[in-house]
Amino acid sequence: MNTLTQRLIAALPLALVAACGSSPSSTASNGETMIYASSARSPSSIANCLEDRLSSVHESRNGNAMELAIGSSSDASYLVSLTPNGYGSVIRVTHGASSSDNPPEAEFRFAVARCTT
Template identity: 85%
Template structure:
């Protein structure tokens, strides 16, 4: 595989996450998907990266998928679901039950983009 193809494959998930970044947080209601993207990285690799970048991350497993609660377990700001796929992972981020945006949504989107490429 040539360098151009490798770069193109590496940038596609970032472009998908960036495309999701255009909607403001005021439109994301509880349970509504904020980010839906795919990555060549494994769910555990993405989870480790997000745990390093974000505070108050609680990990759990639900079958093959991993769920990361960002914020308080009982009052989560965000829920990140990482589902294994044949070529890596599918990432789904929803706004949690909390009215808090801790971390702020732009920071969360940036961290997800960094951890999925």
């Protein structure tokens, strides 16, 4: 293996950790995608995990997709869409209409990361 390849392999774990620990977006507005990822876990498995880790999770269905409102059901802080695909799920998270940060964004991102891996 050449030196460049060794350096890239050595830097890969650091790059993955940096991606998971992104700083909260203070400019994200209502409807703007915060997280877009895929997971090998099913939508129902991810939803159950998020319900265990976070308070105030309200679940609904939209066709094939599961929709989770995090926070007040009428004024959610975060909206999570879980759509099944051939390998598990596609996860899309947007800010809800609420101006509150309940739960705090860092805690919410951590729960999403835990529940989708």
